Amino acid sequence: xxxxxxxxxxxxxxxxxxxxxxxxxxxxxxxxxxxxxxxxxxxxxxxxxxxxxxxxxxxxxxxxxxxxxxxxxxxxxxxxxxxxxxxxxxxxxxxxxxxxxxxxxxxxxxxxxxxxxxxxxxxxxxxxxxxxxxxxxxxxxxxxxxxxxxxxxxxxxxxxxxxxxxxxxxxxxxxxxxxxxxxxxxxxxxxxxxxxxxxxxxxxxxxxxxxxxxxxxxxxxxxxxxxxxxxxxxxxxxxxxxxxxxxxxxxxxxxxxxxxxxxxx
Amino acid sequence: xxxxxxxxxxxxxxxxxxxxxxxxxxxxxxxxxxxxxxxxxxxxxxxxxxxxxxxxxxxxxxxxxxxxxxxxxxxxxxxxxxxxxxxxxxxxxxxxxxxxxxxxxxxxxxxxxxxxxxxxxxxxxxxxxxxxxxxxxxxxxxxxxxxxxxxxxxxxxxxxxxxxxxxxxxxxxxxxxxxxxxxxxxxxxxxxxxxxxxxxxxxxxxxxxxxxxxxxxxxxxxxxxxxxxxxxxxxxxxxxxxxxxxxxxxxxxxxxxxxxxxxxxxxxxxxxxxxxxxxxxxx
Numbered sequence: 001x002x003x004x005x006x007x008x009x010x011x012x013x014x015x016x017x018x019x020x021x022x023x024x025x026x027x028x029x030x031x032x033x034x035x036x037x038x039x040x041x042x043x044x045x046x047x048x049x050x051x052x053x054x055x056x057x058x059x060x061x062x063x064x065x066x067x068x069x070x071x072x073x074x075x076x077x078x079x080x081x082x083x084x085x086x087x088x089x090x091x092x093x094x095x096x097x098x099x100x101x102x103x104x105x106x107x108x109x110x111x112x113x114x115x116x117x118x119x120x121x122x123x124x125x126x127x128x129x130x131x132x133x134x135x136x137x138x139x140x141x142x143x144x145x146x147x148x149x150x151x152x153x154x155x156x157x158x159x160x161x162x163x164x165x166x167x168x169x170x171x172x173x174x175x176x177x178x179x180x181x182x183x184x185x186x187x188x189x190x191x192x193x194x195x196x197x198x199x200x201x202x203x204x205x206x207x208x209x210x211x212x213x214x215x216x217x218x219x220x221x222x223x224x225x226x227x228x229x230x231x232x233x234x235x236x237x238x239x240x241x242x243x244x245x246x247x248x249x250x251x252x253x254x255x256x257x258x259x260x261x262x263x264x265x
Numbered sequence: 266x267x268x269x270x271x272x273x274x275x276x277x278x279x280x281x282x283x284x285x286x287x288x289x290x291x292x293x294x295x296x297x298x299x300x301x302x303x304x305x306x307x308x309x310x311x312x313x314x315x316x317x318x319x320x321x322x323x324x325x326x327x328x329x330x331x332x333x334x335x336x337x338x339x340x341x342x343x344x345x346x347x348x349x350x351x352x353x354x355x356x357x358x359x360x361x362x363x364x365x366x367x368x369x370x371x372x373x374x375x376x377x378x379x380x381x382x383x384x385x386x387x388x389x390x391x392x393x394x395x396x397x398x399x400x401x402x403x404x405x406x407x408x409x410x411x412x413x414x415x416x417x418x419x420x421x422x423x424x425x426x427x428x429x430x431x432x433x434x435x436x437x438x439x440x441x442x443x444x445x446x447x448x449x450x451x452x453x454x455x456x457x458x459x460x461x462x463x464x465x466x467x468x469x470x471x472x473x474x475x476x477x478x479x480x481x482x483x484x485x486x487x488x489x490x491x492x493x494x495x496x497x498x499x500x501x502x503x504x505x506x507x508x509x510x511x512x513x514x515x516x517x518x519x520x521x522x523x524x525x526x527x528x529x530x531x532x533x534x535x536x537x538x539x540x541x542x543x544x545x546x547x548x
Binding site: 047050051052053072075076078080081082083084085086087088090091095099100102103104105131147148 | 295298299302305306309310313314378379380381383384385386387388390547548
């Protein structure tokens with residue numbers, strides 16, 4: 001049984017279909033990358049799958065639970081790292097994890113062990129008692145990942161996990177995502193607009209364009225589908241998403257992205 | 266497959282009530298737990314940055330020292346058998362609590378620009394618990410006003426009822442009142458979604474809530490239409506309870522039970538509404 005499947009999943013905002021009849025199916029243990037320019041519908045897709053946004057039409061199941069009818073059950077088995085900064089700057093790293101350990105009903109007896117495991121997993125054990133507002137961007141992202149995997153989710157959703165990070169921070173985040181898959185078998189669902197990220201992390205890629213999935217497959221398959229040897233994912237992207245990298249999203253999204261980048265940078 | 270009644274246990278014993286009661290109990294306990302976690306989150310934040318609370322002492326001080334002093338001399342307002350400054354002190358406490366709570370919702374708008382609200386909503390916590398937790402944290406903030414207004418009142422010679430029962434009653438009324446207005450604020454924040462509009466509405470709301478209540482003059486002084494409005498204003502019941510509990514010679518007009526009941530019901534209603542509009546903030 002696939003760990004995640006969507007069936008003609010659709011979300012409209014007024015007349016505009018942000019996500020337009022997307023059907024996909026994902027096996028456990030994959031690192032799935034949803035690629036697309038800004039405004040392609042990636043975040044809307046993640047918001048529906050994490051039960052934040054009800055779909056207008058269609059359906060989806062995560063770990064067998066319907067996102068609309070069994071939202072609470074879905075929430076128990078997923079972890080979510082939003083695109084925007086989601087750690088609380090006025091709390092320490094440890095406190096951030098403690099609050100979420102409690103929200104996810106991790107028993108008191110296991111709490112401190114789980115928290116220190118998660119902190120050492122992302123290399124933040126020593127910074128645990130510092131306020132998060134003193135963290136670097138890379139540290140914040142790593143803390144957020146620790147926070148999202150405390151309850152050992154079966155599917156981890158990451159929305160643009162490396163936006164605004166420098167190459168070192170980006171590399172560290174990739175390493176953690178990779179070891180989550182290897183060591184815990186966590187299925188990863190991430191969105192990105194970086195080809196390099198998709199190339200080095202993902203076992204499965206879908207290219208999203210104007211709310212629809214333009215192409216889906218393993219990175220090599222996608223490259224092969226476009227042309228001869230030497231094709232890069234960039235070529236694949238241009239081929240399927242058209243040559244226009246029309247960065248939509250408008251003022252609000254742009255200012256948010258930049259603000260996130262500034263906070264993390 | 267053999268059809269089996271859902272109430273019948275695998276061992277054959279029928280227990281029609283127990284499982285549903287257990288599930289209900291578990292969800293109530295879960296709800297309370299999650300509410301307290303959210304309150305804990307806010308209180309921890311406050312612990313890291315307590316300076317903000319001190320600035321809150323200014324407003325009640327101005328009201329009691331300036332307005333209170335003048336009107337005590339003027340004897341313009343019938344305060345019953347107590348000095349006007351005594352009559353007014355619980356009203357100013359309620360006002361300070363109102364001011365803290367009514368702007369509490371703006372935190373939601375800040376959180377919306379961050380991803381924290383998304384992460385909270387993607388966690389398996391009842392929505393109503395997430396909002397009530399915020400209401401309680403507004404109450405905890407508001408408790409600092411109890412200390413400030415009591416200190417000012419002692420300075421001004423207000424006769425205070427120091428019995429533990431009365432003090433706990435004051436704490437209860439402040440928590441309830443703060444949670445009510447924090448819920449109202451949260452609902453507004455979820456609807457207007459921007460800081461500018463929220464601040465505008467917050468300002469417009471506080472003055473009528475304050476003046477259409479019994480905070481600084483008794484309802485009996487008001488024209489008929491205003492009496493009706495002020496009887497629908499939760500602040501009136503908060504003040505009424507505080508006046509009876511805080512003052513040595515205080516008395517309640519409606520009865521403390523009615524006051525607390527009205528506040529409790531209002532809170533329950535607002536929590537239900539807030540729990541419904543809150544997820545919209547993540548969209």
